[in-house]
Amino acid sequence: MTTDQPQATPDRHFPHKDVEAKWQQIWRQKKASQTPVDPGADKYYVLEMFPYPSGRLHMGHCRVYSIGDAIARFMRMRGKNVLHPMGFDAFGLPAENAAIKHQVHPGDWTEQCITDMKDQFERMGFSLDWDREAVTCRPDYYRWNQYFFIKMLERGLAYKKAAAINWCGTCETVLANEQVEQGACWRCGNPVTTRNLEQWFYKITDYAEQLLNDLEKLTDWPESVKTMQRNWIGRSEGARAKFRLLPEGYVAGKNVPARSDSDKVIEIFTTRPDTLFGVTFMSLAPEHPLVDSLVRGTKYEAGAREFISAVAQEDRFLRTAEGREKEGFFTGRYAVNPVNNEAVPIYLANFVLMEYGTGAVMAVPAHDQRDFEFARKYDIPVKVVIAPEEETLDDETMTAAYTAPGLMVNSNEFDGLPSSDAKSAIVDRLKEQDLGGQTIQYKLRDWLVSRQRFWGTPIPIVYCEKCGAVPVPEDQLPVVLPRDVQFTGSGNPLLQSDEFINAPCPKCEGPGRRETDTMDTFMDSSWYFLRYCDPLNAEEPFSKKAADAWMPVDQYIGGIEHAILHLLYSRFFTKVLRDLGLVNIDEPFQRLLAQGMVTNTFVDKATGVLAVDENGRPKQAKMSKSLGNGVDPLEIIEQYGADTARLFILFAAPAEKELEWTDEGVNGCSKFLNRVWRLVQGTLDACEFAPEEAAALAPGNANDKELQYQVNRAIQRVGSEMGERHHFNTSIAAIMELANAISTYLSTSHEFERMTLGFSVRTLLLLLFPFAPHVTSELWEQAGFDGTIDEQKFPEFDPKALIKDEFEIVLQVNGKVRSKIVVSMNATKADIEAAALADEKVQSHLGGQEPKKIIVVPGKLVNVVG
């Protein structure tokens, strides 16, 4: 190189690649993120929902893990014993699809993806304890799924039954109710159909009441998530009532025959026992088990069967959609209303669900809109039994059901009672006569856990001709997935593996056949947070001691898409494990942060132009492959570095809100880190003199005092924003303000007070460290501060430095700001009041009037009321 060539402008960007690589290696070597051996009273368990190992980190991942890592690093600085583990939710369909496409074993594909992703985690600088890694597709993990399955079976919480269940034709497997979103598969989005299959279920309904009530304890969960769970559990208070079935041959209008011992009973559930006297028919779900015996051999049989099969063929979600045309069929049979002994016709109705209540509904057209539409269509009488205060209802002319409260009419001895009082009175009467009583009904259904897929935990059951379904004994676990299988894309490969299928019956040792269904992957994620407490335990899923020491998770972070699914299952599982004596807690997650999604503008595929909203602004949509608007974290790391990416992610929006990705915003954060870099480089000599304690600072001149105020204020703010409120954006804003204050100090002071300046720079780095760990580590070292920054305690502010000698008081006249004055800290209320009244602008706005009242808020303002 020759010297007379023009000098290139020095690169003003700090060398993020070198810095990040250097510190990542140092952290790895010294195992900087290792969990302390003894959690003690100062334990802090911070957990982010573990990822599916797709092989590539996306921005959504970066967001959750940046949030979690900032908390983990902050809590370590606060002296907490932090558990911050990571693992992989490694069973599931993508691996199986990859197996079909590339003819590799899903296990090999998954392990390669895990290796790749761990590398990407490291490049983001996340402080995770990989020694506690849990990978759900490995036998040392999934054997405990099998163990829990058997425990559930022993407690009667796992059972097999034939039921109409959700089937996804694309994924070729059944789905739990929670995995169906508006009639479509949660994973692939294709419509779900109904099939009648025999499947394994967990009795989550046994815990409905607890799952609902314990939501009250979760005071640090977002209201939205709790509401969703409440709605999903769907508790309704109501009544059961027994309708006596009349024998075949009863004709409407005849006297109702006397009760006989051979009478069958149809039980209904209602939330409106006050309307029992208004029942004019009964509706049964077409699948109701009694239907067959009602119509068999009658002239209604053929029609009924036709109706049932027509309904069955219909898409289940269409059929049950609101506003759907009501369809019904008269069975020819009658039942007797328990409160007034009237005979009412029994219909089949397409809108009655077998899964809810008893599958039989008393119909009150006058006071239920569905029944009303049905009655008008099939010409069934309408009978008003609740009279509104304002209007008079007429059976013949009313055009909609009246569903509000009112006074009871046509209800014998209950006439004149307010309907709200009649509810319990009627229920009491049903109970007295043993014809019903109060009851509670939930919408929650049992959790369907079997899946017709290969890449999941094998259900540890052997079917024996003699002994039936026999659980595999604990000492024979795990039942391991076979390696020698072909992935052809049709059917479950387990069905073709003789080695797997053929197994002796554990009971009689006769020939048996293994269950080929595997478990829902949500089973894996329902207890992984417990495995992290004791990840290497080969004797038990986890020791009680370790679980007691670490649980519950203090801070859990994840996407809102799991508001019901994973979060409900995990809560259920925790309660079951508690009842098994394995844990001491009722709820697994103390505090929950549901982070918002990452969005970006995108180019409309149809038009090829930037998609805009109705205001002409670029439209935002979730980053996704299909829209092609994803930003690759690796590219951002390459261009700006992980610190910039992390800072932007946490600064641009509150964690629970949507994050709009903007290149300008990322650039802004990059500029800030470069500014900090230059700022520290320019103050290295002052750093030598930095004390460790704020209290050690000498008073100094006005500029020094102002900087001391600012630095202490920043410590206070970041401490409370991070420690109590977990507000990352305002924490970073406070750090930026400190950087601004230092810059102001440098440009306005003629003489620097080196201790104050050094302390401010030192503090700036400490406060910034949880967000941008690499660059702060490097600068800490360059400044020559003791040790490494990740070993430092979070600074403490000096309360004395926050008290100013004099402060500004806002002067209001009639609540409007009119002036400002500076008063001494020692000024009394009377002094301030006098000063306020002496103020020219206050006087002019008073316009010569005598003030009626003067309010003095010490340290803040004076309001003069004229």
Next chain:
RNA sequence: GCCGAAGUGGCGGAAUGGCAGACGCAGAGGACUCAAAAUCCUCCGCUCGCAAGGGUGUGUGGGUUCGAGUCCCACCUUCGGCACCA
């Protein structure tokens, strides 16, 4: 329909009942430069005004209060969840 959350500059967003718009982005002007980038300085809700200064302003309408973005009542809009669940 039911339940929940939220409405603040051009944008993302701040504000224990006490100066609305912190922090940042975008924008305007200036400095440095042959020039650009980078960097630094200044301005930046709307409106009237040359200015000093005034008016107005947190979805809408009321209310409580000396004082309301914040509390209360009613309504509107957006987003999210559930939805023929008897």
